[in-house]
Amino acid sequence: MEPKTIKRIGVLTSGGDAPGMNAAIRAVVRAGFYYNLEMYGIYRGYEGMIQDDIKKLESKNIAHVLERGGTFLKSARSSEFRTPEGRKKAYNNLVKHGIDALVIIGGDGSLTGAHLFYNEFGIPSIGLPGTIDNDLAGTDLTIGFDTACNTAIEAIDKIRDTATSHDRLFFVEVMGRDAGFIAINAGIGSAAAATLIPEKKMPIERLVERLKARTKAMKSSNIVIVAEGGKSGGAVEIAEKIKKELPYYDIKVTILGHLQRGGAPSSLDRVLASKLGVFAVEGLMQGKYDVMAGIINNKVVFTPISKAIVGHKEVDEDDFRIAKILST
Numbered sequence: 001m002e003p004k005t006i007k008r009i010g011v012l013t014s015g016g017d018a019p020g021m022n023a024a025i026r027a028v029v030r031a032g033f034y035y036n037l038e039m040y041g042i043y044r045g046y047e048g049m050i051q052d053d054i055k056k057l058e059s060k061n062i063a064h065v066l067e068r069g070g071t072f073l074k075s076a077r078s079s080e081f082r083t084p085e086g087r088k089k090a091y092n093n094l095v096k097h098g099i100d101a102l103v104i105i106g107g108d109g110s111l112t113g114a115h116l117f118y119n120e121f122g123i124p125s126i127g128l129p130g131t132i133d134n135d136l137a138g139t140d141l142t143i144g145f146d147t148a149c150n151t152a153i154e155a156i157d158k159i160r161d162t163a164t165s166h167d168r169l170f171f172v173e174v175m176g177r178d179a180g181f182i183a184i185n186a187g188i189g190s191a192a193a194a195t196l197i198p199e200k201k202m203p204i205e206r207l208v209e210r211l212k213a214r215t216k217a218m219k220s221s222n223i224v225i226v227a228e229g230g231k232s233g234g235a236v237e238i239a240e241k242i243k244k245e246l247p248y249y250d251i252k253v254t255i256l257g258h259l260q261r262g263g264a265p266s267s268l269d270r271v272l273a274s275k276l277g278v279f280a281v282e283g284l285m286q287g288k289y290d291v292m293a294g295i296i297n298n299k300v301v302f303t304p305i306s307k308a309i310v311g312h313k314e315v316d317e318d319d320f321r322i323a324k325i326l327s328t
């Protein structure tokens, strides 16, 4: 597409926050300043766009944010943005501030909204994958996924200590409403006895067999990772079923929950967010619209948003197989 002249870029974070979002905002704003653009922060995602929570950003706004978790622009889930009236209000506010391009940092939902908004109003926009879930196509990794996995693994290591001391069976629930990426990584990275993910149903009988085999093999601790919303149920539900089948086990459940969304971003997330932020601004200047900047084989690539959000990104079959081999 023939590039439009861009003077003012608005940047926002939307959906579930993710460690590294601040690093991404900072890179977008720094790159904007480098190219002599004016930069605007749209607070609270699409909700702030609708409610005109929009402010000009200065260099001082992005000082010392790279290393901080969360998002200083704040994030939100906006039901009003799902309506044509809500999106029109949002567009009018952008016009009011003279914002002529957008960088949207968020997950599959946020990018779905971005795609719709671009098609309705044609405002040049680029998406960045910001979600701990890693459930976007067009990128090997999303911003925040690596930190969330590190947090989960660190927590599971601690659970392992006490599980071993008491010969207990733990069910640890990790995040990922519809995506098992954190679960499978945490399972491999923490030597789990089994990993249950939303994408694949593991019959309870198979889990029972696995645990019995491990008892025979005199394993000193057993940790089963369960992705929230998994097909076989959450950690509490599975633990109850297993208790009936294997009453001799001393069973405990830990739900890691939102702690997986916080904390300082890992080096990988900082670098990923920084690279993608710069490419987003350069992409807009080159006329790359309605695309998502992602990383594939360590190179930044632009993928049409329609392709990045389409269908369901599958957990790698090899990862699933590896988790299974290493847990027997």
Ligand SMILES: Nc1ncnc2c1ncn2[C@@H]1O[C@H](COP(=O)(O)OP(=O)(O)O)[C@@H](O)[C@H]1O
Pocket: 014, 015, 016, 046, 076, 077, 078, 079, 080, 081, 082, 083, 106, 107, 108, 109, 110, 111, 112, 113, 114, 116, 130, 131
């Ligand atoms: N189909 C859609 N149409 C318009 N806006 C959408 C759509 N899906 C999501 N959004 C917007 O994106 C926001 C964030 O989406 P959500 O799925 O909650 O998080 P994430 O972007 O992290 O996946 C929603 O609250 C809504 O404002």
Ligand SMILES: O=P(O)(O)OC[C@H]1O[C@](O)(COP(=O)(O)O)[C@@H](O)[C@@H]1O
Pocket: 015, 016, 017, 107, 108, 109, 130, 131, 132, 133, 175, 176, 177, 178, 228, 261
């Ligand atoms: O913040 P909430 O509303 O509790 O949502 C929890 C969900 O958000 C996530 O942490 C991140 O998902 P999104 O990035 O798609 O928002 C999921 O792993 C989890 O299922």
Ligand SMILES: [Mg+2]
Pocket: 015, 107, 108, 109, 131, 133
């Ligand atoms: Mg999502």
